[in-house]
Amino acid sequence: MPPPTLDSILEERRSQPHQLIEVLQDVQEHYGYIAEESMRTISNELGVPLMEVYKVASFYKAFALKPRGKNVITICTGTACHVRGAKLILNQAVGQLGVKPSEVSDDGLFTIEHVNCLGACALGPVVTDNGNYHNHMSPGKLRKLIKSIYKTDAEEISHD
Amino acid sequence: MTKINTVKDLKALRKRLLKERKKIRATLVLCGGTGCQASRCQDVTDAVKNELAKQGLKRSVCVRTTGCHGFCEQGPLMVIEPGNIFYCHILPDDAHEIVTKTILDGEVVERLLYTDPVSGKLIQTESEIPFYRAQDRYLLAQNRQVDPCSIEDYIAIGGYSAFTKALFEIPPESVVREIKDSGLRGRGGGGFPTGRKWAECQKAPGDEKYVICNADEGDPGAYMDRCLLEGNPHLVLEGMMIGAWAIGAQQGYVYVRNEYPLAVKHARMAVDQARKIGLLSDKILGSSFSFDIDIARGGGSFVCGESTALMASLEGKVGEPRPKDVHTVVDGLWHKPTTLNNVETWANVPSIILNGSSWFASKGSKGSKGTKILALTGHIKNTGLVEVAMDTTINTVVFDIGGGGSNGNSIKAVQTGGPSGGCLPADKFDLPVDFDVLAKAGSMVGSGGMVVMDQETCMVDVAKYFLTFLQDESCGKCVPCRMGIDRMLEIITDITEGNGTSWQIGLLEELGSTVSQTALCGLGKTAANPVLSTLRYFRDEYEAHIHAKKCPAGVCQALVTYKVDAEKCTCCGICKRGCPHGAIVGKKKQVHAINLDLCQKCGICKSECDFEAIQVK
Ligand SMILES: Cc1cc2nc3c(=O)[nH]c(=O)nc-3n(C[C@H](O)[C@H](O)[C@H](O)COP(=O)(O)O)c2cc1C
Ligand code: FES
Numbered sequence: 001m002p003p004p005t006l007d008s009i010l011e012e013r014r015s016q017p018h019q020l021i022e023v024l025q026d027v028q029e030h031y032g033y034i035a036e037e038s039m040r041t042i043s044n045e046l047g048v049p050l051m052e053v054y055k056v057a058s059f060y061k062a063f064a065l066k067p068r069g070k071n072v073i074t075i076c077t078g079t080a081c082h083v084r085g086a087k088l089i090l091n092q093a094v095g096q097l098g099v100k101p102s103e104v105s106d107d108g109l110f111t112i113e114h115v116n117c118l119g120a121c122a123l124g125p126v127v128t129d130n131g132n133y134h135n136h137m138s139p140g141k142l143r144k145l146i147k148s149i150y151k152t153d154a155e156e157i158s159h160d
Numbered sequence: 161m162t163k164i165n166t167v168k169d170l171k172a173l174r175k176r177l178l179k180e181r182k183k184i185r186a187t188l189v190l191c192g193g194t195g196c197q198a199s200r201c202q203d204v205t206d207a208v209k210n211e212l213a214k215q216g217l218k219r220s221v222c223v224r225t226t227g228c229h230g231f232c233e234q235g236p237l238m239v240i241e242p243g244n245i246f247y248c249h250i251l252p253d254d255a256h257e258i259v260t261k262t263i264l265d266g267e268v269v270e271r272l273l274y275t276d277p278v279s280g281k282l283i284q285t286e287s288e289i290p291f292y293r294a295q296d297r298y299l300l301a302q303n304r305q306v307d308p309c310s311i312e313d314y315i316a317i318g319g320y321s322a323f324t325k326a327l328f329e330i331p332p333e334s335v336v337r338e339i340k341d342s343g344l345r346g347r348g349g350g351g352f353p354t355g356r357k358w359a360e361c362q363k364a365p366g367d368e369k370y371v372i373c374n375a376d377e378g379d380p381g382a383y384m385d386r387c388l389l390e391g392n393p394h395l396v397l398e399g400m401m402i403g404a405w406a407i408g409a410q411q412g413y414v415y416v417r418n419e420y421p422l423a424v425k426h427a428r429m430a431v432d433q434a435r436k437i438g439l440l441s442d443k444i445l446g447s448s449f450s451f452d453i454d455i456a457r458g459g460g461s462f463v464c465g466e467s468t469a470l471m472a473s474l475e476g477k478v479g480e481p482r483p484k485d486v487h488t489v490v491d492g493l494w495h496k497p498t499t500l501n502n503v504e505t506w507a508n509v510p511s512i513i514l515n516g517s518s519w520f521a522s523k524g525s526k527g528s529k530g531t532k533i534l535a536l537t538g539h540i541k542n543t544g545l546v547e548v549a550m551d552t553t554i555n556t557v558v559f560d561i562g563g564g565g566s567n568g569n570s571i572k573a574v575q576t577g578g579p580s581g582g583c584l585p586a587d588k589f590d591l592p593v594d595f596d597v598l599a600k601a602g603s604m605v606g607s608g609g610m611v612v613m614d615q616e617t618c619m620v621d622v623a624k625y626f627l628t629f630l631q632d633e634s635c636g637k638c639v640p641c642r643m644g645i646d647r648m649l650e651i652i653t654d655i656t657e658g659n660g661t662s663w664q665i666g667l668l669e670e671l672g673s674t675v676s677q678t679a680l681c682g683l684g685k686t687a688a689n690p691v692l693s694t695l696r697y698f699r700d701e702y703e704a705h706i707h708a709k710k711c712p713a714g715v716c717q718a719l720v721t722y723k724v725d726a727e728k729c730t731c732c733g734i735c736k737r738g739c740p741h742g743a744i745v746g747k748k749k750q751v752h753a754i755n756l757d758l759c760q761k762c763g764i765c766k767s768e769c770d771f772e773a774i775q776v777k
Contacts, residue, residue: 018475019476021456022457025418025459056459056476056477056478059479060460060461062458062460076380078381079537079538079575079609079611080380080381080535081381082625083538083539083622085763087763088764091762091763095760095762095764115419116380116460116633117377117382117419118419119194119420120195120198120232121380121382121535121537121543122544122545123198123199133197135195138767139768
């Protein structure tokens, strides 16, 4: 399904400044980040100064202002996961992909993110790849997960 | 869905649903909470449904996918009614046997039963399992009875009868009185008396008022709000409807974390259903009361869980708290009187209205009534969500319910209350999970996170962890919080890196108390708790870091070195393959070694080695 246009996201929300965060949420969800152009349009359509749009977009963690990699690996570093070794998982991801958190890998395939809690704390350490949950993670399991994503990606390319 | 117009319609609908349900010969209750989804429960559900269709049992056997049952560690899990048979770690391939043996022949599939880790015995029913037996599950138990996507399931078990009772039989003042008498206190962290809040909001001048459900659940390590909203959204809505009736609000909001997509989906669905059926509308069921609810998604900021920051966020602004000289019950969302409560607080309301305040007050301690849901996590055998009366001791929670330390390790501490709470040592485990008692001991019940820690956890590192978290999440508006947390973190970092001096401990304590007394909002006011409580109970660990330059738990990177134990090394090569920094050298059949110049002390080799051949000193 093609992502909804910015126009349709704005529908029924125009001239309603308090809808700013909801609009940004939808843009983030469907486009993966909030582009400057989108911010300008949102500012005009909702009647919120551009500076305010930028302030809100940069304040909340949910919004990325730069494009992210094709696959987003989210590593929970919440307390429950921390005491069960979330740091190892983060080290593994950073070491294996050679990128810092929130940056995009050179091949454009990966972004690693860390969040405060993914809400499955009993099963820590928890990691999601593009929203799919993986529990009881270990560096070894993450290594395999990343390899399998590389593989799927290579297959997709050869199909195209 | 047919619309209901009167209370009589609602009762008739319930009667019809119950009659229809009598025809069902068995129900397979499958947990579909996030924990079990992570354990691939969807595949099991599909397999079970296929199998039932294949055997022609689709009509007579009901499959109900519900919210979280709490025992996440054992997922995917299933309870079969009648019989209360409990199966765990189910695979899709087990579906055939479950249907043929248990449903058709009434036999138990032993291999899927839970084994009690203490006695080694198989346990057949859910209610006999120690994890469940020692709890007092009232809110969580309802999760098993409803499909969160079905308002009919909720109505069938008596849902919305508390709201209609309040609406037609109890005037607002008496609803407030009932909540006051119950002794219900806020479950979101502060433990503020709910009835008092409602009374003030009810009295506040103005016709336009709001109720808000705080489902931001920012405390890392706690997920009970998610479980309730995801698993039984109508219960939360019903609580809000009763609250709105009591204070005279026309509009409600559920502010839910965007990291909880399933909770967002279920809450939206529930609101939609309640509107369609006529429970959220103008002049509800022919009364004079009109009320509606909207769902707003949070932006992933911890401080937005704070009441005034949350309201700013709902208004579409940056989530910064403001001074609460005038309380939000008078001057809240859009400067109107607003009642904000936590998900679990709202969820407790319907049963208080139905069963009466004295029923609620009969559970718990003198100052903390009712039950509290705790998220039991960390180094413990049985992790999951646990509901206990508020006079239950930590010992009961950790040992009777939690089964004690994982891997047979002894438990050193529990961290309660998240970033605003503190760490309590094992000799305080006889304390009950009571708001006032835990606060006095330097921690707090908070939202109910309970992270268990054993000797592999460094308490100085834990304090550093929370300070890092809070530094990141502080909105930066007030100086004590912004600068105070920075400085405390600087000192703790010094200590964990072996650069600490003994006078820094006193400085930490002084800084901590200054920040507590002067910060603007709850985030800053409680930010020093993790530091102060670890200093109070685990000072020896700080001293080991400062004087002996040692981290007793082997966690703080600057104070440890990694080495291969040549006697234990089996030359398997796993560590070498695992090390992302290429710091391990060694050929096949040759004892491996670590190149200390390249070693980043990340600990991956140690976690990968099956032979405990990596030493950390
Ligand atoms: C920094 C900070 C974060 C908070 N986060 C939450 C939260 O995630 N969920 C919540 O219910 N309350 C949270 N609170 C408490 C709320 O401010 C508020 O007291 C509570 O939601 C009121 O509801 P209750 O009386 O039902 O507990 C937080 C408070 C502070 C200071
Ligand atoms: S702490 Fe990791 S999922 Fe909650």
